[in-house]
Amino acid sequence: MLVDGAHRPRSLSPTSGGSAERSEAQGEVSDERLPTREFAKTLRRKLTRAETILWSRLRRDQIAGYRFRRQHAIGPYVADFACLIAKLVVEVDGGTHSTDQERAYDRARDAYLRKLGWRVYRVWNEDVYKNSDGVLEAIYALLRATEPKGRR
Helix, strand or coil: CCCCCCCCCCCCEECCCCCCCCCHHHCCCCCCCCCHHHHHHHHHCCCCHHHHHHHHHHCCCCECCECCEEEEEECCEEEEEEECCCCEEEEEECHHHCCHHHHHHHHHHHHHHHHCCCEEEEEEHHHHHHCHHHHHHHHHHHHHHCCCCCCC
């Protein structure tokens, strides 16, 4: 079951250019000049409430033994969650991804990731709060779609 009825490509938090800031309620993170790895470390300490909830369900290989990393650097971007073996990025969006300009920027980042072979799945904060089981089912379906036939 998909939370919103469709897989939605998802963007990443930029480390330079664009807007990397989290809202004040989420803990301000705005130094876009930090190197990618250092920026990822900063973000790991400042997870949003929705990210914290989802991380509690993804960590420690809880979905069929798949390992996820949180705030993982990929090129010039930082993914909220990434499963390296399945090349799947999961992004948790709040209200900061609602303007036309922000969505266009997200599409450009998605294209960058697709070029590297990543699939990107976006969920909204509200989906995590109200339907975390559905979010996990969608992530599991995406993971299963990439499994080698011998592992299924």
